[in-house]
Amino acid sequence: MKIIELKETITASNDRDAQVLRDELKRQGTLLVNLMASPGAGKTTLLERTIQDLKDRYSIAVMEADVDSDVDAKRIELMGARAVQAHTGGMCHMDAGMTRRALEELDAKDADLVILENVGNLICPAEFDTGAGKNVMILSVPEGDDKPLKYPLMFTTSDVLLISKIDVLPYFDFAIEKCVERAKKLNPSIEIFAVSSKTGEGMAAWENWLSNAIDAWKA
Template sequence: MKIIELKETITASNDRDAEVLRNRLADSKCLLINLMASPGAGKTTLLERTIKDLNGRYRIGIIEADIDSDVDARRLSLLGVKAVQAHTDGMCHMDAGMTKTALEELGFDDLDLIFLENVGNLICPAEFDTGAGRNVMILSVPEGDDKPLKYPLMFTKSDVLLITKIDTKSVFDFDFDKCRERAKKLNPDITIFEVSAKTGEGMEAWLEWLTGQTDQWI
């Protein structure tokens, strides 16, 4: 036996797979957005609203990642977009390998924009690069403004923070300024939007960002 020094991060193989996938998507002019949030934050509802508001502007695909069941994929396929359900077999996150398998099942040559709805969890999904072009996280008002303090990595890894369910703000003590300040402290480059998928408030700014990014990509 001999000693081999490595000094390699533990997820090095995943990071390499993710980079290969990101390049492959860039070559086929398709933007993959990794959407992360806790269970019940309203990922599927936000996606439904976003797809309706985009009104056919792009060819959209959805990967729904859940530990089990296909209720979300069925719900979204009603909107006329291509959707597949990826099962993570009990794992709490999607990684580059699982994302690749799901993308191949979905087929992305004829798509412009794909949303990966990651497993509902604010911890592990932040640690594993999926190969997505952009990472977007959702924090809903009922969850509280202290989440950046509790789950810092998620805020560090996200390009966008969507504060959702703002139509409920009158019944919760959610301090928007504090939440912004905490998120910006962890990640000065994070772009923050406040939206309600139910009333449509704030959706315009989010859609403007989204179309800007997609147009750059395709």
């Protein structure tokens, strides 16, 4: 027996696969956005609205990751975007290998934007690099402004925080400034948009950010 010193993080093989996938998507000019949130934060509703607003300018496809079922993929297809349901086989997150398989099934080589709707969970998806060019998370008002304190890694790994369901702000003790301050402390470069998919408030700023990100990815 010989001893081999590795000093590698446990997920090193996933990190390598993710980087290879990211490079391929960059060459292909497809921006992959990894969308993460709790169950019920409004991921699918936000996607429906975003697709509707941007589908004339960009070719968009969606991968819906779920432990089981295809209800979300069906909703997205109704909006006129291609969608596949990526089953994680019981896992609580998507990794680079699963993302690659879902992308192959989606066959979206010509897409400008592919959105991966990750499993609804604020913990595990933050730990596994999917190969996405941008990580976006949603925190909905009913969940509470203390979530950055409870799930710091999610806020640290995200490029964008969408504070969603702001139409119900009057009914909850959710302080946007406090939430922004907490998130910025964890991740000073995080971009934050307060939105309501229902009323459309704030959606233009988020969609503008997304359009710029798609264009920059192709450059």
